[in-house]
Amino acid sequence: MATPPPVTDTLARFVAETDYLSISERALANTEMHILDTLGVALAAVSTPVATIAFDYCTRPGGASEASVWGTHLKLPVPMAAFANGLLAHGLDYDDWDAYIHVGHPTSMLTAAALSLGEFAGSSGKDLLKAYVLAIEIITKIAANAPNVQDRGFHSTPVFGSIGAAVAAASLLKLEPERIKAALGIAASGAGGIHRQQGSMVKPFHAGNAARNGVEAVLLAQQGFTADAAIIEAPRGFCDTFFGPATCDYEKMITGLGKPYFLESPGLGLKLHPCSAPQFLAADAALHLKREHNIRFSDVAKIEVSIPPLRYQRHYHPEVKTGLRGKFAINYVVALCILDGELEIETFTDAKANDPQVQQALSKVHVIVDKTIPEPGPYCPVTVELTDGTRFAYTARIAKGHPENPMTENEVLDKFRSNAKSVISEKQSKELIATILKLETVDNVRALVNLLIPK
Structure with a gap:
């Protein structure tokens, strides 16, 4: 050697x-x-x-x-x-x-x-x-x-x-x-x-x-x-x-x-955003949809987030009961973006995570494993479907705060x-x-x- x-x-x-x-x-x-x-x-x-x-x-x-x-x-x-x-x-x-x-x-x-x-x-x-x-x-x-x-x-x-x-x-x-x-x-x-x-x-x-x-x-x-x-x-x-x-x-x-x-x-x-960096693209996409289309949570039927397999293993958590866990759960981050239209420090407290409306929002998020998206997920498609069947979609590619944005x-x-x-x-x-x-x-x-x- x-x-x-x-x-x-x-x-x-x-x-x-x-x-x-x-x-x-x-x-x-x-x-x-x-x-x-x-x-x-x-x-x-x-x-x-x-x-x-x-x-x-x-x-x-x-x-x-x-x-x-x-x-x-x-x-x-x-x-x-x-x-x-x-x-x-x-x-x-x-x-x-x-x-x-x-x-x-x-x-x-x-x-x-x-x-x-x-x-x-x-x-x-x-x-x-x-x-x-x-x-x-x-x-x-x-x-x-x-x-x-x-x-x-x-x-x-x-x-x-x-x-x-x-x-x-x-x-x-x-x-x-x-x-x-x-x-x-x-x-x-x-x-x-x-x-x-x-x-x-x-x-x-x-x-x-x-x-x-x-x-x-x-x-x-x-x-x-x-x-x-x-x-x-x-x-x-x-x-x-x-x-x-x-x-x-x-x-x-x-x-x-x-x-x-x-x-x-x-x-x-x-x-x-006050959460882990791997959630940023999903957060940016969800917030864009919320603001661009003035989406009211009461009108939301479901939210879809597509991520690659490894990202799914690490950042999808079917149950979120603590604010700390929420920082690393892509479904929680997206749910709160659509529910509140913002992510704040208070978004990631235990009290917030256990709020019944937050848990309801969490249940509307469907995280989809998409093997066509390369690891670790350089882009993130998010789709919001309303109760009347209308669908809005957006794909975030460079997170706000990234050196290139x-x-x-x-x-x-x-x-x-x-x-x-x-x-x-x-x-x-x-x-x-x-x-x-x-x-x-x-x-x-x-x-x-x-x-x-x-x-």
């Missing part, structure tokens, strides 16, 4: 040697939008059951008050704050996603790790921006040149998020390449997550755990803790373990780093304001937006974190 190129070493040197000024304005501007969006969805999740349980758990061990939990007055040791913030950011499944190479939901973990550590270390806005850009670049390079880890049953979000969180934290602390390699080795052994957990509280736990894992790995490496120095490419290392032996293209993983940055092209997606800056800002309003004041929200949109001028990110604390 041929000796693989030095992937881990090359990536570590890329992190240590890349200058902020080499990062394009577009990549930096996109970074600001993704960080802002992530902070907003984290604030919106503060009062959720998963957050309540997590906060109680996080405060039990005690420890130093080093970093803030966003949207609260809690301060915890940095790794635990990263856990809580990562969990919050993914708690509603409303955070950004990768539409191309199965990286999952990276910004929840990278922002939680970097901003929690950055608050403690007194990092600058430039430090935070650079850390995020480099982390996204590295995990997307790995993912683009490896098989889909979810085909092996792993949840891609924490697998890549652990590596990304370590990269971001190492960049913030300006570690030397040898220490960065150690951090990657430590984080790789803490990475993991089972894909089956979607629709449960464990899915946001994955994001929190990955953020904590990355921070812990870097803090240990900073103190001289050692690990395998070629963990990405070595036999029985990260790639062999998660993707299978001899399945990755290591040369491509280290070719063209930052040329262009992934955040420039093709970019990450931002969520218009992006949300506008105003839409992103409106989403942030809506998510933040129940936790921080309108004045704080306005100041937070202004701060993030000029993040490179911020001397200490504690000024940003202070705006996330309710006054």
Whole structure:
């Protein structure tokens, strides 16, 4: 077997040697939008059951008050704050996603790790921006040149998020390449997550755990803790373990780093709907029909949604009794689009899922397995049949929020304001937006974190 190129070493040197000024304005501007969006969805999740349980758990061990939990007055040791913030950011499944190479939901973990550590270390806005850009670049390079880890049953979000969180934290602390390699080795052994957990509280736990894992790995490496120095490419290392032996293209993983940055092209997606990304096309199609034809739910006889076999196995659930399950059930999402004409955070609560009218709407949705639609479902036909026999059909092909059909800056800002309003004041929200949109001028990110604390 041929000796693989030095992937881990090359990536570590890329992190240590890349200058902020080499990062394009577009990549930096996109970074600001993704960080802002992530902070907003984290604030919106503060009062959720998963957050309540997590906060109680996080405060039990005690420890130093080093970093803030966003949207609260809690301060915890940095790794635990990263856990809580990562969990919050993914708690509603409303955070950004990768539409191309199965990286999952990276910004929840990278922002939680970097901003929690950055608050403690007194990092600058430039430090935070650079850390995020480099982390996204590295995990997307790995993912683009490896098989889909979810085909092996792993949840891609924490697998890549652990590596990304370590990269971001190492960049913030300006570690030397040898220490960065150690951090990657430590984080790789803490990475993991089972894909089956979607629709449960464990899915946001994955994001929190990955953020904590990355921070812990870097803090240990900073103190001289050692690990395998070629963990990405070595036999029985990260790639062999998660993707299978001899399945990755290591040369491509280290070719063209930052040329262009992934955040420039093709970019990450931002969520218009507070549910899992595989439901977006069905949601867009159903909402289009509802609005275009002014469909009243009382006139609906049935709704048909056509999806390929694997999508059916993963995203059709004949019974939906919890809001969490509803986020991953294509029949629930379509039913609520036709019933209410919108998808909101409140759409995916247990109370809403068990409303008799919602259950009635759910019974009208017929999910059809269509083997002619290629996996994983690049388009989604939806048909609504009225009680008088009239049928309306529409096929959605590129979801709103996808990099090829992006949300506008105003839409992103409106989403942030809506998510933040129940936790921080309108004045704080306005100041937070202004701060993030000029993040490179911020001397200490504690000024940003202070705006996330309710006054």
